[in-house]
Amino acid sequence: MSHATTPSALGIEDDAGVAVVTLDVPGASVNTISLAVKDEFAATMSALAEQGGVSAVVIMSGKADAFIAGADIEEFQAARTEEDARRLSREGQEFLDRIASFPKPVVAAIHGACLGGGLELALACHYRVATKHPKTVLALPEVQLGVIPGAGGCNRLPRLVGLRNALDMIVSGRNVRADAALRMGLVDELVAPAIVRHVAVRAARRLGSQAVRRTRPSGVGAWLLDKNALGQAFVLRQARKTTLRRTGGHYPAPLAALDAVRYSLAEGTERGLLHEAELFGRMAVTEVSRRLVEVFFATTALKKDPGVPAPAPAPQLVTRLGVLGAGFMGSGIAVTAAEQAGVPVRMKDADLARVGKGLRAVADVIQERVRRRTISKLEGARRLALVSGGVDYSGFRRADLIVEAVFEDLEVKRAVLREVEAIARPECVFASNTSTIPIGRIAEASARPEKVIGMHFFSPVHRMLLLEVIPSEQTAPETTVTAVAFGRRMGKTVIVVKDRPGFFINRILAPYVVEAGHLLKEGVAIEDMDRAMVRWGFPVGPVTLLDEVGLDVAVKVGGVMLEALGERVAPAIRLDALVGSGRMGRKNGRGFFRYENGKKAGVDEAVYGVLGLAKGSPKDTASLTERLSLAMLNEAARALQEGVIRSPRDGDIGAIFGIGFPPFRGGPFRELDAMGAQAAVAKLELLAARYGPRFAPAPTLVDQAERGGRFHHGD
Numbered sequence: 245m246s247h248a249t250t251p252s253a254l255g256i257e258d259d260a261g262v263a264v265v266t267l268d269v270p271g272a273s274v275n276t277i278s279l280a281v282k283d284e285f286a287a288t289m290s291a292l293a294e295q296g297g298v299s300a301v302v303i304m305s306g307k308a309d310a311f312i313a314g315a316d317i318e319e320f321q322a323a324r325t326e327e328d329a330r331r332l333s334r335e336g337q338e339f340l341d342r343i344a345s346f347p348k349p350v351v352a353a354i355h356g357a358c359l360g361g362g363l364e365l366a367l368a369c370h371y372r373v374a375t376k377h378p379k380t381v382l383a384l385p386e387v388q389l390g391v392i393p394g395a396g397g398c399n400r401l402p403r404l405v406g407l408r409n410a411l412d413m414i415v416s417g418r419n420v421r422a423d424a425a426l427r428m429g430l431v432d433e434l435v436a437p438a439i440v441r442h443v444a445v446r447a448a449r450r451l452g453s454q455a456v457r458r459t460r461p462s463g464v465g466a467w468l469l470d471k472n473a474l475g476q477a478f479v480l481r482q483a484r485k486t487t488l489r490r491t492g493g494h495y496p497a498p499l500a501a502l503d504a505v506r507y508s509l510a511e512g513t514e515r516g517l518l519h520e521a522e523l524f525g526r527m528a529v530t531e532v533s534r535r536l537v538e539v540f541f542a543t544t545a546l547k548k549d550p551g552v553p554a555p556a557p558a559p560q561l562v563t564r565l566g567v568l569g570a571g572f573m574g575s576g577i578a579v580t581a582a583e584q585a586g587v588p589v590r591m592k593d594a595d596l597a598r599v600g601k602g603l604r605a606v607a608d609v610i611q612e613r614v615r616r617r618t619i620s621k622l623e624g625a626r627r628l629a630l631v632s633g634g635v636d637y638s639g640f641r642r643a644d645l646i647v648e649a650v651f652e653d654l655e656v657k658r659a660v661l662r663e664v665e666a667i668a669r670p671e672c673v674f675a676s677n678t679s680t681i682p683i684g685r686i687a688e689a690s691a692r693p694e695k696v697i698g699m700h701f702f703s704p705v706h707r708m709l710l711l712e713v714i715p716s717e718q719t720a721p722e723t724t725v726t727a728v729a730f731g732r733r734m735g736k737t738v739i740v741v742k743d744r745p746g747f748f749i750n751r752i753l754a755p756y757v758v759e760a761g762h763l764l765k766e767g768v769a770i771e772d773m774d775r776a777m778v779r780w781g782f783p784v785g786p787v788t789l790l791d792e793v794g795l796d797v798a799v800k801v802g803g804v805m806l807e808a809l810g811e812r813v814a815p816a817i818r819l820d821a822l823v824g825s826g827r828m829g830r831k832n833g834r835g836f837f838r839y840e841n842g843k844k845a846g847v848d849e850a851v852y853g854v855l856g857l858a859k860g861s862p863k864d865t866a867s868l869t870e871r872l873s874l875a876m877l878n879e880a881a882r883a884l885q886e887g888v889i890r891s892p893r894d895g896d897i898g899a900i901f902g903i904g905f906p907p908f909r910g911g912p913f914r915e916l917d918a919m920g921a922q923a924a925v926a927k928l929e930l931l932a933a934r935y936g937p938r939f940a941p942a943p944t945l946v947d948q949a950e951r952g953g954r955f956h957h958g959d
Contacts, residue, residue, distance in 0.1 A: 252284065253267060253268060253269045253270065253275075253280075253281050253284055254266065254267055254268075254285065254288050255268065256288065256292075258297070259302075259445050261297060261298060261299040261300070261449075262298070262299065262301070262302055262445045263292050263298045263301045264301075264304065264441065264445065265285075265288060265302065265303050265304070266304055266306045267281070267285075267303070267304070267306060267312065269281060273310075274307055274313040274357070275305055275306075275307055275310060275312045275313060275362070276314060276315060276361075277314070277316065277361045277362070277365070278315075278319060279316070279319060279335075281316075282335070282339050285339070286342065289343065289346060292348070293346060293347055293348065298348065299452050300448035300449060300451060301346070301348060301349070301351070301448065302351045302441070302445055302448050303350065303351070303352050303353065304352075304353035304354075304355070304441060304444065305355065308356075309355070309356040309377075309379045310357045310379075311354045311355060311356050311357060311366075312357075312358060312361065312362025313357055313359050313360070313362060314362055315360060315361035317389070317540065319332070320389075320528065321537050321541075323528055324529075325529065326525040326526055326528070326529050327525065328525075329524060329525040329528035329529060330521050330524065330525030331525075332394070332528075333395065333520065333521035333524040333525060336361065336364070336394060336395030336396075337394075337396050337517050337520070339395075340364060340365060340367075340395050340396050341368070343365065343369060344368040344396075344400075346370075348452065349370050349371065349452050350368075350369045350371075350448075351369060351371045351447050351448040351451065352366040352369040352371070352372045352373070352444075353373050353440045353443075354366060354372060354373065354374040354380060354382070354422075354431065355374070355375040355377065355437050356375075356377075356380055357380075357383075358380070358381070358383075359382070359383050359385055360393070361395050363382050363383065363397065364393060364395040364396050364397045366382075367396065367400040367404060368396065368400065370451060371447050371448070371451055372430070372431040372432050372433075373431065373433045373444040373447055374422045374425060374426070374431040374435075374440075375422060375434070375435060375436065375437040376422050376423060376434045376435065377422065377437050378421075378619075380421070380422040381419040381420060381421055382419070382422070382425050382431070383413065383419045383420060384397050384413055384417065385418075386417065386501075387414070387415065387416070387417045387495070387498050387501060388417045388536065388540075389497075389536050389537050389540060390496075390497050390527060390528075390532045390533025390535070390536040391524055391528050391533055392497055392500050392501040392520065392523055392527055393520070394521060394524030396517060397520075398414060398501060398505050398508060398516070399508045399513050399516045399517055399520060401413065401414065402505055402508070402509065403513075404429060404430065405428045405430050406429075407475075407476055407509070408479055409429075411479065411483050411502070411505065414501045414505065415498045415501055421617075422434055423617075423620075424617070433447065476506075476509055480502060480505070480506050484502055487502065492778065492779060492781065494532070494781055494906065494908050496527060496530060497530075500526070501523075503519075503523060504519060507519045535908055535909060536907060539896070539897070539907055542896060543897055546737060546738065546739070546893070547732065550725045550728060550729075551724050551725055551727075552721040552724050552725055556721065556725055557721050557722040557725055559722070559725040559726040560644060560645075560722065562587060562673075562726065562729075562730045562733070564588050564589075564590070564642055564644055564645075565581050565585075565589045565590070565644070565645050565646070565647065566591075566592070566639065566640040566646035566647070566664075566668075567581075567589060567592070567646075567647050567648075567649060568591075568593075568647070568648040568649065568650055569592075569648060569649035570591045570592070570598050570599050570602025570633055571593070571598070571601075572704075572831070573649040573701065573703060573705060574591060574593070574602060574647075574650075574677075575591070575601075575605035575606050576605075576701065576703065576704055576705030576706055577647055577649060577677065577701055579605070579606040579610065579631065579705075580705050580706045580734050581734055582606070582627050582628075582630040582631050583609075583610070583706070584733065584734045584735040586630070587630065588631075588632075590632055590633065590638070590639035590643070591603070591631065591632070591633035591634075592633065592634060592635065592640065593633070593635065594635065595635060596634075599633040599634060600633075603633050606628070606631050607628055609706050610624045610627050610628050637663070637664075640664065640667060641667055641668065642669070643669075643672055644671070645673045645675060645726070645727075645730060646664055646672060646673070646675070647675045647676075647699055648660050648661070648664075648674070648675070648677060649677040649701075652678060652679065652681065654681050654685055657676055657681065657686050658686060658688070658689035659689075661674060661676075661686060661687075661689050661690055661696070662690075665690060670692065673697065673723050673726050673727065674692075674695055674696050674697070675696075675697050675727055676696070676697075676698050677700060677701055678700065679700055679747075679797070679801060680745070680746070680804040681804075682716070682743050682744075682745065683696065683697060683698040683715070683716040683719070684716035684717060687716050693716065693718040693719070694718055694719060694720035694723060695719075695723055696716065696718070696719060696723075697714065697715050697723050698712070698713065698714030698715075698716075698743070698747070699711060699712075699713055699727055700713075700749075701736075702902055703792075703793075708901075708902070709735070709737050710736065710737055710739070710749070710901040710902035711736035711737070711739075712739055712740075712741050712747050712749060712898070712902075713738055713739070713740045713741070714741055714742070714747055715740065717743070724740065728740065737897060737901045739898045740890060740894070741890075741894075741898075742889075744808070744886070745805060745807070745808035746801065746804065746808065747888070748883055748889050748895065748898050748902075749898060749902040749903060750801050750805070751883050752876050752880045752883060752903075753801075753903060754801070754802065754805040754809065754879070755812065755875040755876065755938065756872060756875050756879075757786050757790060757798065757802075758802075758812075758814070758815060758816060758938075759786075759871055759872050759875040760786035760787060760790075760872065761815055761816035761817040761819075762816040762935070763863070763868060763871065764816070764817055764855070764857055766860065766863075767857070767858060767859060767860020768860070768863050768868065769847075770836055770837075770847050770851070771847055773785055773786065773868060774786065774787050774788050776865045776872075777872055779865070780872075780873060780906065781905075781906025781908060781909060782904055782905070782906060783904040787837075788836075788837065788844070789903070790819070790835070791830050791836055791837055791844075792829065793829065794828055794829045794830075794831055795819055795822050795823050795827055795828055795829045795835055796828050798819055799820050799823055802815055802819065811937075811938070812937065812938035812940075813938075821854055821855060822835070822836075822851065822855070827848075827851070830842075830844075835848070836848060836851050870927065870931075871931060874924070874927060874928055874939070875938070875939070876912065877912050877915060877916055878939070878941060878942050878945070880895055880912035880913065880916075881913075881942035881944050881945050881955075882942040882944075884913070884944065884955070885943060892911075892913035892955040892956055893956075895911065895912055896910060896912060896913050896914055897911065899911050899912050913955040913956060914955075916945070916955060917954045917955055917956055921945050921949040921952075921953060922952075924941070925941045925945050925946055925949040928940070928941040928945070
């Protein structure tokens, strides 16, 4: 079957007998390997094999900062049966086998992201030259889409870098920096971007005339665990245990990948490739993979969404950032902006001690990355130099964006807004990091309310991926697109939400944690409840979440939500009593749990006494998860109906990236669609009859149940 591409995705240049093949998919920001590209590649390589004047081949990318981002996921998604997906895998394997067995040396010149099928192509080459650049990362992220590497990755990678290194990459899907790739033997040379082509061509010539010494994992450990059957069996057993513990058994792809690697090592590459294709086909049609692919496409679409209806104005370019408040949130915003957006950041706080503490927190984050070797010492020093601080407004007059992260009090926030506007440029955008206070109320103190917006970051900022951007009714569209664009530069997944109490994330959390309080009051043990929701798929349970958020913050948010939503979110237990007893959660080492050296050390049994509660007999896990999950799902439906979020897509992605809603469930609205509106309403009505009107189904769910509707249409 021929899949012609017009215009051509490949360019060929002759470099004194070395054919330099440049992949540059027309009209795309990154290269992906579609069926059409694969067919053109195959035809090109066949022609070069027969061409007498060509002694070797170099494969490189025509994109500025990306090698190959992987296979075309839309084609993979279109596979409706296990056999369709298996066939896709076999076609990819056969194509790369032709490269691996090519009669002339083939060298990959890698600059930028080399992911998935792109890395599998590089693995099939005879030699790999990569650039020492922050954007050059190598990964097999297929498990993040619910599948396994299906074009030979499960077979070639373990033989190249050793079993332990290969499993670490395949099962986690993590990115590997170029210098780490060199150490493990994944690439053969590391060079500056400007000379990658030159070095690759030179290596191709050398490969044709002499043996090339390669760096490969060595030593006693490599021999004991990577190169003999007993060691390999031990590594695979441990990897399986770790994977089950990490995934909770919800994600079948990492286990399938382990099986593919095990089988290949035991049976050889030829049979291993067939088994890899079979497992790929099986994984591709699972519901887990379908949900994860939907999450991928939704996230990709969000990256292109300006946050306002078309025609969207161009965002202002943010070249300098001011941060008011050098506390935990302020320092987190500062270090993330410096690291991800690469802009100078100036922090301000009331006294030098607080500023110093904030700068220390910034340094700690950066030094931890240096210690883990995710960045070099030089890069760490460069990032650290971008952040400064003081007790006055020096450095704020030229800021394009100022984010306040001061105490959660309306009058305090209004006061700093007035102060900033007196010195800032008229074009400067002012953003509040509030989690509870309406942006419109803050903007009442502004002389330029069209420049005021909310940017709600989540804690810890340098790890949490979600950002809620909240325009008030007076916020100008240009302000919104500026906040959205800069949030993305900071590496955040951004959703735009309406200026309503709790915005979206705290809105759906409110009934969830309230229901947790009701269950505690009924005698459910703290650890039983948390364990039940972790098994359902959350990274932590609701009680641990309260400790992570901070009990004092939860009390404040709870008061705001009670005022806004009424009795359905009335607290069942007195969190303020815990705060009064000196318990703030993880941040001060005392909450529902005890903390030792920053790590959770078990439930603080004294909490039951402070709250006037007693532990009762364990409840059925299914009833716990149903009550807790439906409280959140029902509120998500209400929030969508009220226009708090713009679409089910935004709600799904917001919940996944903001609170760790299980990705394999696809988000609250995908979960409701999978359940069916009729079933959801029936369950909520039963709960309402037993526990009260807080479980009354959202009107939009009742409407869907009556007409057979769903939140996501057309799929």
